[in-house]
Amino acid sequence: xxxxxxxxxxxxxQFYFLFVFxxxxxxxxxxxxxxxxxxxxxYVLGLVVMKAIFYCLLxxxxxxxxxxxxxxxxxxxxxxxxxxxxxxxSSCASPLNKTxxxxxxxxxxxxxxxxxxxxxxxxxxxxxxxxxxxxxxRIVRECAYSGHNVQRAKHAGxxxxxxxxxxxxxxxxxxxxxxxxxxxxxxxxxxxAAMILRYIxxxxxxxxxxxxxxxxxxxxxxxxxSILYVYxxxxxxxxxxxxxxxGEWAVxxxxxxxxxxxxxxxxxxxxxxxxxxxLMVAPNVQVDTIxxxxxxxxxNKYKSIEEKFKTIDIGVLVNNVGMSYVYPEYLHELDLQFLxxxxxxxxxxxxxxxxxxxxxxxxxxxxxxxxxxxxLASFRTAFLTAYSASKAFIKTFTLSLVREYGNSGIYIQCxxxxxxxxxxxKIRKPSFFIPLPAVYAKSAVDTIGVTSNTNxxxxxxxxxxxxxxxxxxxxxxxxxxxxRTIRNAFLRKNNKIK
Numbered sequence: 001x002x003x004x005x006x007x008x009x010x011x012x013x014q015f016y017f018l019f020v021f022x023x024x025x026x027x028x029x030x031x032x033x034x035x036x037x038x039x040x041x042x043y044v045l046g047l048v049v050m051k052a053i054f055y056c057l058l059x060x061x062x063x064x065x066x067x068x069x070x071x072x073x074x075x076x077x078x079x080x081x082x083x084x085x086x087x088x089x090s091s092c093a094s095p096l097n098k099t100x101x102x103x104x105x106x107x108x109x110x111x112x113x114x115x116x117x118x119x120x121x122x123x124x125x126x127x128x129x130x131x132x133x134x135x136x137x138r139i140v141r142e143c144a145y146s147g148h149n150v151q152r153a154k155h156a157g158x159x160x161x162x163x164x165x166x167x168x169x170x171x172x173x174x175x176x177x178x179x180x181x182x183x184x185x186x187x188x189x190x191x192x193a194a195m196i197l198r199y200i201x202x203x204x205x206x207x208x209x210x211x212x213x214x215x216x217x218x219x220x221x222x223x224x225x226s227i228l229y230v231y232x233x234x235x236x237x238x239x240x241x242x243x244x245x246x247g248e249w250a251v252x253x254x255x256x257x258x259x260x261x262x263x264x265x266x267x268x269x270x271x272x273x274x275x276x277x278x279l280m281v282a283p284n285v286q287v288d289t290i291x292x293x294x295x296x297x298x299x300n301k302y303k304s305i306e307e308k309f310k311t312i313d314i315g316v317l318v319n320n321v322g323m324s325y326v327y328p329e330y331l332h333e334l335d336l337q338f339l340x341x342x343x344x345x346x347x348x349x350x351x352x353x354x355x356x357x358x359x360x361x362x363x364x365x366x367x368x369x370x371x372x373x374x375x376l377a378s379f380r381t382a383f384l385t386a387y388s389a390s391k392a393f394i395k396t397f398t399l400s401l402v403r404e405y406g407n408s409g410i411y412i413q414c415x416x417x418x419x420x421x422x423x424x425x426k427i428r429k430p431s432f433f434i435p436l437p438a439v440y441a442k443s444a445v446d447t448i449g450v451t452s453n454t455n456x457x458x459x460x461x462x463x464x465x466x467x468x469x470x471x472x473x474x475x476x477x478x479x480x481x482x483x484r485t486i487r488n489a490f491l492r493k494n495n496k497i498k
Contacts, residue, residue: 223465226451231443231458234450241411241449244271246366247315251357253277253294253349254321258422259372262441263318270445272315277305277353294321294349295341306356316448317357319350319394320372324424327490328383328483339386346390351397358410365409368448371398375418375455375464380472382480383487391416402452411449418460433459 234240243250250267254260255276264274276289290308292301323345325334350371361367374391381388398414405412419425419434430436435457444456455464467475 223468227458227461227465230447230451230454231461235446239450240446241368243267243316243368243445243448245315246368246411247272247361247364248313249273249275250316250318251275251277251309251314251353252318252320253292253353255318258424259417259420259437259441259444260318260320262437263320263370263445265438266441266445267316267318273312275308275312278321294345295323297344297349302352302356305353309356309360314357314360314367316368316370317353318370318372319353320370321349322346322372322374322391322424324387325384328487330383331385334386342386343390346387347393350394354397354401358405361410362405362408367409368411368413369398369401370413370415370444370448373398373414373416375416375460375467376479377416378464378467378472378475379479380476381483382476383483399453412452413448414453415444415447415456416454416460416464417444417456418463433463435459 250264250272252260252264252267252274253276255264255274256278260276260278264276268274273288277292277294278289290305292305323342354369354371357367357369361369371394373394374388376384376388377391377395379388395414395416398412401412402414417440419427420437420440421427421430421434422437425434427434430439440457440460443458444454447454447456455461
């Protein structure tokens with residue numbers, strides 16, 4: 001029962017440190033290796049909570065074991081002090097009176113600092129120890145009830161102060177064995193050993209817990225600061241890049257609709273000539289165009305584009321062209337030609353055109369390359385597997401180039417939008433988090449040269465920061481469930497399922 005009480009007391013009295021420790025245990029949770037889509041949110045959250053509880057209980061048991069071992073390894077399991085309030089003991093019951101003395105026995109075993117059995121100038125006896133135990137003023141009566149003799153010892157430095165110190169082995173409390181006098185030096189060794197071991201364990205756990213809280217706070221401040229810098233301070237302090245100084249031309253792939261078209265218009269407004277590479281000629285923009293079907297473009301087509309690049313001063317390249325699914329679908333049900341086209345459009349074109357642009361920008365030590373990825377690049381998304389993987393390729397490719405050409409004078413940027421109003425998203429009504437493509441493009445162009453990895457607009461950066469704080473498995477679950485809902489709605493609408 002003694003060890004059980006230690007676990008109970010440590011769990012109750014150290015609640016504050018267990019709360020901090022739980023923050024560490026949350027970060028220690030490993031990702032669940034999902035093998036199917038059947039992992040629910042409740043399961044994932046339950047896994048987190050169960051692991052947190054397990055680590056907390058483990059901490060309680062560890063501290064309790066430290067206490068128990070330190071006491072078992074000592075010659076005395078319990079130390080009691082006879083608490084007296086006056087020099088002559090006039091207000092105290094006689095310690096030799098077993099019935100009356102029971103209310104004046106104080107458990108002084110678990111102390112938080114070096115115990116002083118009797119202080120020279122303080123007639124209070126063991127009161128100092130009593131005020132430092134984990135449960136203050138807890139009176140222990142077991143030994144007095146059992147009829148043990150209580151022996152006394154006088155303090156050598158002050159004969160007027162009498163300290164009654166007893167030792168009780170819990171396993172012998174019901175026997176007639178008398179108690180022996182315990183000296184301070186005998187008690188110090190096991191008590192200090194327990195105290196040091198406890199503080200080492202608690203100190204380590206508290207350090208990890210507070211370090212976790214500090215790191216999370218720093219991360220939150222960094223996120224807020226980064227968003228404010230990119231979308232507020234950089235513009236107001238004149239830290240944005242004048243794209244006209246990068247070159248005379250802007251090349252935009254997929255610039256005939258959606259974000260690409262609005263990028264082309266925005267760059268034209270800022271004084272650049274625009275070359276659009278795409279399937280169709282933009283109807284409302286007076287620019288130079290090259291008709292390209294990136295899904296079927298061969299090496300000869302890319303070489304002709306490269307020859308065109310050599311004749312113009314490219315300041316900005318926007319690799320926006322992209323291809324997605326008609327509707328969310330299982331990979332095995334997709335056509336092989338469709339998958340090949342998707343990889344050609346999303347991955348091959350970005351890689352080859354970026355290489356061409358760098359060849360021209362590198363000698364000038366100026367230019368900007370903007371590769372449009374997607375927010376889905378950060379999530380494992382079922383039913384859009386090939387699309388999200390291709391966007392993840394663009395993100396990794398671009399951020400690797402940032403490292404590779406960091407000191408070349410070329411601004412390289414990855415843009416990962418969430419939903420905007422477009423034909424691809426099939427969303428027609430704008431909102432704060434779903435902007436018009438023109439609004440998005442204007443904001444995104446302002447971030448060129450300010451940051452190498454962005455969501456393009458304030459609203460999307462807020463979404464990106466918040467989603468980064470969520471476990472990837474949880475984000476994967478919600479995005480995959482959303483895609484399944486879209487898939488089922490499409491199939492019902494087209495009478496492909498009942």
